[in-house]
Amino acid sequence: MELGQAPVRLEDLPLITGSGRFVGDMVDVGTLHCAFVRSPVAHGRLLPPDLGGARSLPGVVAVFGAHDLGLPDMPSSPHPGAPEAAGMGQPPLARDRVRYVGEPVAVVVAETAVQAVDAAGSVWIEAEELPAVDTDSALAGEVLLFPDTGSNIAHRATIMTEGPRPAAEIEASAEVDIPRVSPVTIEPLAILARPAGSGLEVWCGHQAPAALSRQLGAMLGIDPSSIRARVPDVGGAFGTKGQFYPEYPVVAAIARRLARPTVWLQSRTEQLMCGTHGRAQHITMRVGGDRDGRIRYLAAEIVGDSGAYPCAGARVPFYTLPVIQGPYDIEHLEATATAVVTSRAPVGPYRGAGRPEAAIAIERAVDAFAQCAGLLPEEVRRRNFVDPADFPFRSHTGFIYDSGDYVAALELAIDTADMARWRQLRAERRAGGGDPIGIGIGSFIERAGGSAGSGEYGRVEISQDGGVVVRTGSTPAGQGHRTVWSQIAAGVFSVPTEEVTVYAGDTGEVAGGVGSFASRSTQLGGSAILRTAIEVRARARAVAAGMLEASEADLVLVDGGFGVAGSPGTTVTLAEVAAEAAATGVELAAEEMYTGATLTFPFGTYVAVVEVERETGEVGLLSLVAVDDCGNVLNPMIVEGQVHGSVMQGIGEALLEEVVYNADGQPINANLAGYLVPTATQPLPLIARRTTTPAPGNPLGVKGTGEAGCIGAPPAILNAAHDALRDDGVTSLDFPLTPARVWEAIRSAR
Structure with missing residues (x-):
């Protein structure tokens, strides 16, 4: 079988016939079940919980609080070498203070899952409530989640091109609020720990089992080589299963303490309420340049909500920062990223991790600049894309874009979308007073490969x-x-x-x-x-x-x-x-x-067409053309599947998804009735195409492709919605583009 062909996937038969083996299928008779008692408040001083009553309930084997297990704090990791986050590590079970709704406070261990959940529900958690902290109040610093640190800032970094900002004939700005979303995997988190000699056998749907062994070993104080981490079938990951959660060392410690297999299976409510969320960035952009469409400078301010503890998610704004320039050759860059802690569930890397946020921000700014210049959006892109002759291209952020032909992807997307026809229909709608149609472009680059030099x-x-x-x-x-x-x-x-x-x-x-x-x-x-x-x-x-x-x-x-x-x-x-x-x-x-491969920079252009129903605010996706370039393609079917899946998640983020908190820091839609995601019934008017620019830095000539749809679809849809409502006076729309939000924007503009 040669590369470039698409054989039947070897993995699929057990998965589509219901015989896949997930963590929950590994649970044998005699395995203990864990249910966590969680904080009901967003921020407060924790009073000692009364665990005695739960210990006497049927089937309960043990109940543990923080002091019973004696586990150390999990390390904070907003950015390598970041001093600001020292002292912001999360205890696996809260000790003196709780910092988000759903934070684990105690754990009930019982013979069955039902007994564990029932007993956990009997434990009453009391806390002296303190003011909730959102992004704005975190920056103000009036209430500190970690009083000893003196600030709610987990890390801050700036990239600045040498020399003064160039003069500009025209300037444009864009402000985007990218909300929290939940990676709604089919299978939520799960971990099963079995004693094995002096160590453990751990089954977990994890993206990096070697790292899991090291992290558990460090928390338990045992040799990581004595922990065998095994990954069965996994029901979706998307970055959320590459992280280290407080429940993991707790389950492992209990298995060792009680010398019995122990399992925790996260519920859907737990996933939505207190599992790590994604995105959660506010980005302000300003661009300036010449009337002929040449952009001379870009200034960006990125603020990321890390949630209560600056774990892996606090790094995400610093994944946004290096690609904020996008596919453009811009003379001058000024950009700052700040990660703050808030009294909300921790944020983590989620499919794209910083790259979607950057693409949304720069593409809104480019469209705003095009409007100020009186030019078509595609023309401004053509005039500012990195020239193919300039690869490898060093961006102002220090990254070296390996290869590409951004104009070719743009032209293929425009031709495939039949943009001229849609623009004619848009003009007819505007003239006739019907519900407006809008066309939007989203061009992007993606950094693929993880950290430079990783292997x-x-x-x-x-x-x-x-x-x-x-x-x-x-x-x-x-x-x-x-x-x-x-x-x-x-x-x-x-x-x-x-x-x-x-x-x-x-x-x-x-x-x-x-x-x-x-x-x-x-x-x-x-x-x-x-x-x-x-x-x-x-x-x-x-x-x-x-x-x-x-x-x-x-x-x-x-x-x-x-x-x-x-x-x-x-x-x-x-x-x-x-x-x-x-x-x-x-x-x-x-x-x-x-370790010989260099970072790769996949790229593409998406074109979206939407229709907005003025009376209800509903945004309908009429067409989406996705042109991606991931270098050489080893298996076309798998690449197409990755594009389809990531596009659906990108559509969900654009039109449906948001984790909503009230002023007290309470999540108010921690179920799938309130948190909406695309389903199999969601129309997908997708046409996917590819250009091929081989990667010069690895022997296969490949670039990553699994996150492209999450990066390209949202800005294209957002720009299309702005285009549709331009004549209605709407100048600012935020995700998700729900009917209520869009209707309110139309009403406010009248």
């Missing part, structure tokens, strides 16, 4: 029966890794993909690795597999040459073995080669932590 583990070996075995640190969560890794290895050895065995998501089977996030898996994990497979093939070829008494240069791959060119009957199988290698002491295996 991924790969090992390939030929087993004694001639099978090809792959071990990788990249951990699947539904993306189709097994299929693509098998394609890579099968192509190297000329065997069917079904004859490749892949081990991933198990620290007992995989010697190292990082994990799957930031669209890094193929460019790092796939490259590691390719390189080690080629090395093993070279060793096998040398053994086969001796067996066939031929020159290595004369050998060719023949159906899972080697033959001599021009001698059809002269062949040896991989099994025969493996036997000879074992007899002569040749190891047919190779491994490496591949």
Whole structure:
């Protein structure tokens, strides 16, 4: 099976027939169940909870508070080397103060899940309430979540181009409020810990099992190598399952304390109320330039709501900051990012993690500038895109964009969308007084690969029966890794993909690795597999040459073995080669932590067409064209699936999704009746196209693609809504574009 083809996914049969194995399916008879007692207030001084009554209820084995388990605080990590967040770590169970609704205070352990939940409901949590803290009050600093730190700022960073701001003939501004959203995975969080000798076997739907072992080891004070982290099938991750949650060390500590398997399965309400949320940024943009459409400067102020504890989510504004320039070659940049703590659930990386926020902000600003200049939005983009001849291109933020042709993606999107026809219809609607139509463009770049210089583990070996075995640190969560890794290895050895065995998501089977996030898996994990497979093939070829008494240069791959060119009957199988290698002491295996890949910068342009019903404010998506460039495509079907899925999430963020808090910091829509997400009945008028600009920095020439739709769709839809309502005097719209919000904007503009 050659790369670039789309075989049937090897993972799918058990998943679509209901025989997949998730954490909840691993629970055996005799496993203890955990239910957490959570804070009912957003901010307060915690009074000692009375846990005695719950301990006497049927089925209850134990009830623990913070002082019973004695676990250390989880480290804060807003940014490497950030001093501001010292002292802002989260205790796994709250001790003296609670800082968000749903923060774990105690845990009930019982023989069944029902008994645990019932007993947890009997525990009354009391706290002396303190004022809730939102983003504005956090910046004002009148109420401190961590009084000893003297500030609610977790971290702040600035990027400034040397020299004065250039003079501008015209200026435009844009302000976008990107709300909290919840990564509504089909399977919420889950962890099962089983005692195993002096350590643990931990089943968890995690994106980075090696990191999970290290984090649990640090919290429990034991050797991480004694913790085997295993990842079964995962019901969606999207970044939310790459984080370390307070419930994880609690469950692991209980399993060790009680010497029994212990499980926690997060409920949907818990996920929406106090699971990590995404986005939550407010960005103010100002651009200035010439009347001919050339942008000379960009100034940006990014404020990120980290939630109560600056864990992984506090880094996200600093993922926005480096890509705030977008796909544009702009002379001067001034940008500041600030992460603050608030009395709300922690924020974490969510599909795109900072890149959607940057694209929304810069694309609104570019459209506003185009309007001030009296130019078409696409014309301003053409005049400011990085020129293909300038790659590799160093942005003002220090990143090196590897390759691209942004104009080609724009032109393909415009042509595919038939923009001229839609503009004609828009003019007819405006002239006739009907409900308006709007057309919006969203052009973007994405940073893929995680941190610069990070790597991924790969090992390939030929087993004694001639099978090809792959071990990788990249951990699947539904993306189709097994299929693509098998394609890579099968192509190297000329065997069917079904004859490749892949081990991933198990620290007992995989010697190292990082994990799957930031669209890094193929460019790092796939490259590691390719390189080690080629090395093993070279060793096998040398053994086969001796067996066939031929020159290595004369050998060719023949159906899972080697033959001599021009001698059809002269062949040896991989099994025969493996036997000879074992007899002569040749190891047919190779491994490496591949760090050679540079960051890649996938890009694209999306064009959205919306219709706005003036009487109700409802925004209907009429058309969405998505043009993406992710470099070489190894499996077109999987790439298309990633685009479809991320586009649906992008549509949800644009039109439906928002975690809403009241003034007291109480979440008011922590259920799927109040928190709306796209469903299978949601119309998806999507046309997906691709351009191909290979990545020069990895041997596969690939770039990430799993987050593109979340990045490109929202700004295109937002710009389309503004375009539709321009003649109504509407100048500012925020996500989500709900009927009530849009109707109010129309009413206020009249």
